[in-house]
Amino acid sequence: MIIEVKQLSKRYKEHTAVHPLTFSIDKGSCVAVLGPNGAGKTTTLQMLAGLLTPTSGKINFSHLSKRDMRSEIGFLPQHPSFFNWMNASEFLQLSGQLANIRKNELQDKIEEVLEFVGLTSAKKKKIAGFSGGMRQRLGLAQAIIHEPKLLILDEPVSALDPQGRRDVLELIQSLKGKMTILFSTHILHDAEQVCDDIFILKEGQLKWQGKLNDLQEEHSMDLKLAVESNVAQHLEQLSTSNDYRIVDDTTAFIHIQHQTEGSHILSALLKNGAVVTHYELVKESLEDAYLKVMEQ
Numbered sequence: 001m002i003i004e005v006k007q008l009s010k011r012y013k014e015h016t017a018v019h020p021l022t023f024s025i026d027k028g029s030c031v032a033v034l035g036p037n038g039a040g041k042t043t044t045l046q047m048l049a050g051l052l053t054p055t056s057g058k059i060n061f062s063h064l065s066k067r068d069m070r071s072e073i074g075f076l077p078q079h080p081s082f083f084n085w086m087n088a089s090e091f092l093q094l095s096g097q098l099a100n101i102r103k104n105e106l107q108d109k110i111e112e113v114l115e116f117v118g119l120t121s122a123k124k125k126k127i128a129g130f131s132g133g134m135r136q137r138l139g140l141a142q143a144i145i146h147e148p149k150l151l152i153l154d155e156p157v158s159a160l161d162p163q164g165r166r167d168v169l170e171l172i173q174s175l176k177g178k179m180t181i182l183f184s185t186h187i188l189h190d191a192e193q194v195c196d197d198i199f200i201l202k203e204g205q206l207k208w209q210g211k212l213n214d215l216q217e218e219h220s221m222d223l224k225l226a227v228e229s230n231v232a233q234h235l236e237q238l239s240t241s242n243d244y245r246i247v248d249d250t251t252a253f254i255h256i257q258h259q260t261e262g263s264h265i266l267s268a269l270l271k272n273g274a275v276v277t278h279y280e281l282v283k284e285s286l287e288d289a290y291l292k293v294m295e296q
Contacts, residue, residue, distance in 0.1 A: 001024050001025065001026055001027060001062055002025055002026065002027040002028075002061065002062060002149070002150060002180050003024060003025040003048065003059065003060070003061055003062070003150070003180075004024045004059075004060040004062060005021055005022060005023050005024065005048075005057065005058070005059055005060075006022050006057055006058045006060075007020040007021070007022055007056060007057040007058070008020065008021045008022070008044070008047060008054050008056070008057030008058070008059060009021070009054060009055050009056045009057055010040075010043050010044075010047060010052065010054055010055050010204075011055040016204055017040050017043045017204055018040040018043050018044055018047070018204045019040075019203075019204045019205045019206075020056070020057060021044065021057070021206050022206075023199060023206065023209055025180060025182065025197075026180075026197075027180055028177060028179075028180055029180060029181075029196050029197055030172070030176050030180075030181040030183075030194055030195045030196050030197075031180075031181065031182050031183075031195060031196065031197045031198065031199065032183055032184070032185055032190070032191035032194075032195040032197075032198045032199070032212075033045065033182065033183070033184040033185070033198075033199045033201060034184075034185060034186070034188065034191055034198050034199065034200045034201070034290070035184075035186060035200060035201035035202055036186055036202070036294075037186060038203070039186075039201040039202055039203065039204065040201050040203070040204035040205075041154070041155075041184035041186075041201055042078060042154055042155075042184065043204075044184075044201070045075075045152050045154050045182065045184055046154075047059070048073075048152060048182070049070070049073055049075045049152050050069065050070040050073065051075070061150075071099070071100070071146075072148050072149045072150060073148050073149075073150045073151075073152060074143035074144050074146065074148035074150070074151040074152065074179075075143055075151075075152045075153075075154075076136075076139045076140055076142075076143040076151075076152070076153045076154065076156055077139075077154050078154040078155040078158065078159075079159075080135065080136070080138075080139035082127045082135065082138070082139075083127065084126065084127050084128035085126065085127075085128065086126070086127055087123065087124050087125055087126055087127065088114065088119050088122055088123045088124075088125065088127065088130075088138055088141075089110055089114070089123045089124065091127060091138065091142065092109075092110045092113065092114070092138075092141060092142060092145060093106065093110060095141075095142040095145055096109055096110065096145050096146070099145060099146035100146075101145065101146055109145050109146075110123075110145070113141040113144060113145050114141060116141070116144075116171070116174075117137040117138065117140055117141045117171060118137060118167070119134065119137055119138060119141065122134065131164070132159055132160055132161070132164060133160055133161070133163065133164030133167060133168070136156060136157070136159075136160060136164065136168055137167065137168065137171065140153075140156070140168065140171060144175070144179075147179075148179060149179055149180060150179065150180045150182065151175065151179050151180065151181045151182070152182050152183070153172070153181070153182070153183035153184070154183070154184050155183075155184055155185060155186070156168055156172070156183055156185075157169060157185070157187075157190060158185065158186070158187070165190075169190060169193050169194055172194050173193070173194045176194070181195075183195075188286065188287055188290050191212065192212065192286060195212060196211065196212065197209070197210065197211055197212065198210070198211075198212050198215065200290070200293050200294070202294055207293050207294070207296060208293045212286075215286065215289050215290065215293070216283060216284065216285075216286050216289045218289075221256060221257075221259075221281055221282060221283045221284055222253045222254065222255055222256070222281075222282040222284075223253065223254040223255075223256050223261075223262040223265065223279070223280070223281060223282070224251070224252075224253055224278065224279075224280040224281075224282050225251070225252050225253075225254060225265070225266075225269075225276065225278065225279060225280075226250050226251045226252075226276070226277045226278035226279075227250055227269070227274045227275055227276055227277060228250065228274075228275040228277060229249055229250060230249065231246060231248075231249065231250055231251060231252045232246050232249075232252070234269055234272065234274045235252060235254070237272055238265065238268050238269070238272070240254070240265065242254050242255055242256055242261065242265070243255040250277070251278070253282070259281060262279075262281055266279055
């Protein structure tokens with residue numbers, strides 16, 4: 001575990017931007033903070049990055065060794081700002097100096113991160129002439145030039161076109177395992193592409209946390225069931241509390257929470273003499289599961 005957060009909150013006068021949050025992040029993991037605009041994602045990330053003082057709560061960095069943890073954190077804001085009169089190399093020179101990288105190491109670091117983000121050929125180009133995707137890749141370069149243990153990215157692909165989005169997501173994917181990554185997004189597909197775990201925020205509250213795969217597994221599914229005839233009568237005999245939908249005389253969909261429920265229903269039907277001709281578990285899509293969490 002690299003971060004442990006306990007009862008972290010942020011309040012602005014009468015408005016609570018983030019209600020008390022408690023969660024932990026494992027070292028080396030890639031975590032997405034999901035939620036719509038206004039959910040508290042940016043506020044939460046800024047508190048973790050040391051850019052915003054929490055109203056209450058504690059943040060413990062268990063695997064970061066230095067007293068000022070910000071030196072071991074890389075941060076890319078949602079809308080990074082640059083000195084447009086600089087070129088990419090000059091900007092990274094400044095970033096490296098601010099990060100206290102040794103002078104005899106800095107030039108090699110600059111060349112290394114420029115190559116990593118695909119900007120070597122544009123290193124002498126003025127930032128004013130950069131596209132949105134190039135600016136975002138340069139922002140990522142400054143966030144990793146000092147080899148942070150924790151990389152925090154706020155909506156790193158939200159303003160990019162499809163090609164730029166794919167390029168940045170691929171860069172994030174290639175950083176996995178080298179550092180712990182925490183990034184925010186309101187696009188479920190972005191999280192699905194690169195992350196291991198997710199936190200879902202809504203109106204400043206943590207609605208769900210866990211493995212991405214568990215989100216789909218944890219939420220309900222349908223059992224598609226077919227018998228020779230009178231499916232409604234067979235289901236009435238079960239006295240089941242599960243919701244179900246009759247399709248026709250032979251087929252029904254039964255709403256279940258766990259796969260074992262389906263097995264119990266099948267056993268009961270067979271015990272009551274039903275001739276079952278079709279049995280299929282139909283899982284919800286990841287998007288459906290996410291929307292159910294948001295509706296809670």
